[in-house]
Amino acid sequence: MSTTILEIRNVSRRFGGLLAVDDFSGSVGRGERVGLIGPNGAGKTTLFNLITGFTPVSSGFIRFDDVELTHLKSFQVARLGIARTFQNLRVMPNLSVFDNVSIGALGELGHSPLAALFGRREQAKAVSQRTWEALERAGLQAQAGELAANLSYGKRKYLEIARALALSPRLLILDEPAAGLNDTETAQLAEFIRKLSNEGLSLLLVEHDMNFVMNLCERVMVMASGRKIADGTPHDVSRDPAVLEAYLGSEESDSPEEAAA
Amino acid sequence: MRRNIAVGILLLLVFVALPGLLSAVGGGYWFRVTTTIGVFAILTMSANLVTGTTGLMSLGHAGFYGIGAYTAALLATKLHWPFLLTLPAAGLVTAAFGILLALPTTRLIGIHFAVATLGLGEIIHLTLLNWVGFTRGPMGISAIPGISLEGLFPASDIGHYYAVAIIAVASALVLGRLTHSYYGNALRAVREDDQCAAAMGLDVVRLKIQSFGFACFFAGVAGALWAHTTGYISPADFRFSESILVLAMIVVGGLGSLPGAVLGAVILLILPEVLRPIGDYRMVVVGAVMFLCILFLPRGLLGETPVLAILRRQFGLAWDRTKHLGWRQ
Numbered sequence: 001m002s003t004t005i006l007e008i009r010n011v012s013r014r015f016g017g018l019l020a021v022d023d024f025s026g027s028v029g030r031g032e033r034v035g036l037i038g039p040n041g042a043g044k045t046t047l048f049n050l051i052t053g054f055t056p057v058s059s060g061f062i063r064f065d066d067v068e069l070t071h072l073k074s075f076q077v078a079r080l081g082i083a084r085t086f087q088n089l090r091v092m093p094n095l096s097v098f099d100n101v102s103i104g105a106l107g108e109l110g111h112s113p114l115a116a117l118f119g120r121r122e123q124a125k126a127v128s129q130r131t132w133e134a135l136e137r138a139g140l141q142a143q144a145g146e147l148a149a150n151l152s153y154g155k156r157k158y159l160e161i162a163r164a165l166a167l168s169p170r171l172l173i174l175d176e177p178a179a180g181l182n183d184t185e186t187a188q189l190a191e192f193i194r195k196l197s198n199e200g201l202s203l204l205l206v207e208h209d210m211n212f213v214m215n216l217c218e219r220v221m222v223m224a225s226g227r228k229i230a231d232g233t234p235h236d237v238s239r240d241p242a243v244l245e246a247y248l249g250s251e252e253s254d255s256p257e258e259a260a261a
Numbered sequence: 262m263r264r265n266i267a268v269g270i271l272l273l274l275v276f277v278a279l280p281g282l283l284s285a286v287g288g289g290y291w292f293r294v295t296t297t298i299g300v301f302a303i304l305t306m307s308a309n310l311v312t313g314t315t316g317l318m319s320l321g322h323a324g325f326y327g328i329g330a331y332t333a334a335l336l337a338t339k340l341h342w343p344f345l346l347t348l349p350a351a352g353l354v355t356a357a358f359g360i361l362l363a364l365p366t367t368r369l370i371g372i373h374f375a376v377a378t379l380g381l382g383e384i385i386h387l388t389l390l391n392w393v394g395f396t397r398g399p400m401g402i403s404a405i406p407g408i409s410l411e412g413l414f415p416a417s418d419i420g421h422y423y424a425v426a427i428i429a430v431a432s433a434l435v436l437g438r439l440t441h442s443y444y445g446n447a448l449r450a451v452r453e454d455d456q457c458a459a460a461m462g463l464d465v466v467r468l469k470i471q472s473f474g475f476a477c478f479f480a481g482v483a484g485a486l487w488a489h490t491t492g493y494i495s496p497a498d499f500r501f502s503e504s505i506l507v508l509a510m511i512v513v514g515g516l517g518s519l520p521g522a523v524l525g526a527v528i529l530l531i532l533p534e535v536l537r538p539i540g541d542y543r544m545v546v547v548g549a550v551m552f553l554c555i556l557f558l559p560r561g562l563l564g565e566t567p568v569l570a571i572l573r574r575q576f577g578l579a580w581d582r583t584k585h586l587g588w589r590q
Contacts, residue, residue: 052460078462086460092453094566095446098586103450106443107462113471116444117435121589127443128580128587144586147566167462 005030005171005202006051006082011060012226013043013050020046022226023060028171033193033203035217035234037210039246042223044206045087048175051204052084053077064171078107083164084173087206091156091163093149097140098131100148100159104166105130130166137196138162154185158192165196172196174205178212190216214238222246264577275426280419292418293490298530299425300487303432305510305522307479312508313517313565314440315472316452317367318375321382322507325477327389327499329355329484334402334494335395344408348428348485355481360474367469370455382504389496401495408489421490428486432479437519439475441569441578442588448472449517513554515561518568525562 006028013021021043028034036044049055051062053074062069069077078084083104092100105127115123135141138158143151148159157177164172177193178186190212197203207213213220214234222230222237224246230237237243283291308322329351336342336350366377389396396402407416408424439445447468450458455465488494506529514525532550536543554562573579573586580587 054456054460074456074459075462075464078460084460086457090454090457092450092457094453095449096586099446099449102443102446102587103458103463104461106447106450111444111447111463111468113439113444113475116438116442119438119442119589124443124580124587124589131587145584163461 003029005032005065006204007063008047008051009061009063011047011050011062012058013046013055014058019226021050024223024226024228025060026221026228026231028202028204029219031197031200031202032219033197033217034205035213035220036204036206036223037208037213037220038223041225043226044223045175046226047223048084048173048204048206051077052082052173075107078167081168081170082173083167083169083171085157085160085164085175085177087175087179089153089156089160091148091151091159093147095148096144097146097148097151097159098135098144101134101140101162101166102127102131104134104163108167130168134162134166137165138192154181157181157189161192169201171202171204174203174207176206176208178207178209186212264575267575272430275430276423280422280426283422284419289418292422294530294534296418296421296425296490298527299422299429300483300490301507301510301526301530302523303429303479303483303486304507305514305526306432306436306519307476307483308507309511309514309517309519309522310436310440310448310479311472311476313511313515313522314445314452315448315469317378317469317473318371318508319378319473319476320375320501320504320508321378321380321385322476322480323499323501323503324382324385325355325359325480326484326487326503327385327496328358329481330488330494330499331389331396331402331484332481333485334405334488337405337489338402344406344424344485344489347489348482351485351488352478352481355484356474356478359477359480360470363470363473367466367473379501379504382501386496386500389499396496399496401493401497402488403493405488405492405494407492425486425490428482432482433519433523436475436479439472440519441572446588452517509551511561513551513561515563515565515568517565518561518563520568521561521563521565528562 004027008024008026011021011024012019024047038044046055050057051069053069053072053076057070064080064082067080109123109127109130135144138161140158140162143155148156151159178189181189186209193203193216217234219232220234220237221228222243229242229246230240279295283295304322304326308319311317311319332354333347333351336347362381366374369377390398408421409416414420447463450463451465451468459465510525510529511522513528514523515521529547532547533543536546570585578589579585580589
C-alpha cells in the first residue's frame, strides 16, 4: 500500500474554448487533510467533478488507491470509496434524516429489487445499522425521524456529511463545507472534520474561509485559472509570491495571508 | 400482531364485505364498476412507482396498458391461450417493451422525459389503430373469453370481481415491497436528486430502467385484466386521455403514496358513476373535485410522508420499533 491515496496526473478539462482545468497534478496522502484554494472561477469545483466522475476528463489520469478512475461513472467512483458533499447543500428535503443517510449505506451495500421482493433481513439490518452509525458520528440521532427540510442550515451540513460517511469512504471530498456558517458553527465543524481525520479518513476540501483552511489542513494546493500555482504547508503557501499575486489580482481582502492573520 | 389485524381487516373488506354488499344491492352493474376500479388501481399503483416514487413523469402509461391488453387479447383469441397464461405473458411482453424503450429515454430528465413518453404513448396508440392486419385497427378485438376456471366456475361478473381483486392485492403486495423498503428509498433518492444519488453510489440509470420495467409489467397485467373482463378492446381505450386520467388519479391520491394511488382510482371512477343523474355536467364536477384537491391538498389526499410513517408504525415495517425508522425487508 502506497502512502498516496489519490493521485491526479496532468489532468485537463476543456469546455469549448475554455480550459477549466489545465494540466493539474497533485495528490492526497493517506489520512492527510488537504485544502484546495483559489480565486473564484479557478476550476476547483470542476476538479472535484473530474475526480468524482461527474465530468469526464479531457486528458490525463486520476488514480485512487491504484484503481484508475479516469473513465468511471460517478456511482462507480462512490462505490470505490470516494464520498463527496456539494457546494450548494443537496439534501433530499422530502425524505427523513434517517432515509437521507440510508442512501449512502445503500450505495455501498447494494440496492437490488430482488432483495426488496425476496427480502434477506440481514441486508436491511446492515443498511439500518450503517445508517445509525453514520448518524451517531455526525451527532444527528435525535433528529433521525425529522424531515430533512425541517433541519436548520447548519444541521443540514452535518446531514450531508453523515450521508457521505454512510458510504464508508476512504476519501471524503468537501466542497465549501463552512460556507454560510457563523464563526462558532465554523469552529465546531472544523473540530468535527478533524475528528473524522483522526479516525483515519483522508480529506480534500475546497473552502473560501482562509482561517478554516489554514488551521485545519496539513497541506494546501492553490489553483488559479485552472493551473496549480502552489502546493505546500499553509504557512509556506500563504507567503508564496505567486499565490499573493493571484489573490491580489482579484481582491485585496481575499489575500490568504491577511485573512489568516 | 397489529400488522396481522390491519391486513386481515383490509382483506375481509375486499374479499367478503364488498362483494357481499354488492350482491345485496343486486350486482351486475356495480360489479363491473368495481372491476374497472380494480384494473385502474393496478394501473395507478404501477404508474405511481415510476412517476410518484422514482419521479419520472410518464405521459404514455396508457400505451403500455394497451400493449398488455392487446397481447392478452390476441393470445386468447388467435392462439386460444388460457387466462392463466395470457396474464403473465401480457406482463412480460409489456415489461420487455418498457425496458427496451426506457434504455434511451431514461437518460432524459424532467419535462424531456415526459414529452418522450408522450410520444411513445402516441406511437403505441397509432400502431394499434393503423396496423389493421394484426390488431384489426379501429374495429378492435371482440369476443375475448372471460376469466373462468375450467369446470370450477364459469366466467361471471362476480368471478371477474374476484380475479381482479386477487391480482390487485397481489400487485399491491409486490409494489408495496418494492416501495416500502430500502430499495424504495433508493428510488426516492433518484426522484429527489439524481446527481446526488449517483454521488452516493446509486446506479441511477439502472434504477430508472428497473422501475420503468416493473411499472410496465403491472400496466400489462392491468391491460390483460381489462381485455378479459370486458371482452372487447379497441385503440380508443388506450389514448393519451387515459394516461392523463391515471396521472390525475395518482396526483389526487398523493404522488408517491401507494394507498393514495388506489384511493385516487376509487374516487375518480366512483364520482362519475354516482353523479350519473346529473348527466353530462358530472364531468364538470369531477374536474372541480380534482382542481380543489390540488388547490387545498397539494400533496394529495394520502400524502407520501404521512403514509410512509403510518405504514412503518401500523404494519411494523420498521426495524427500529421505538422510533419507526428504516425498513424491514
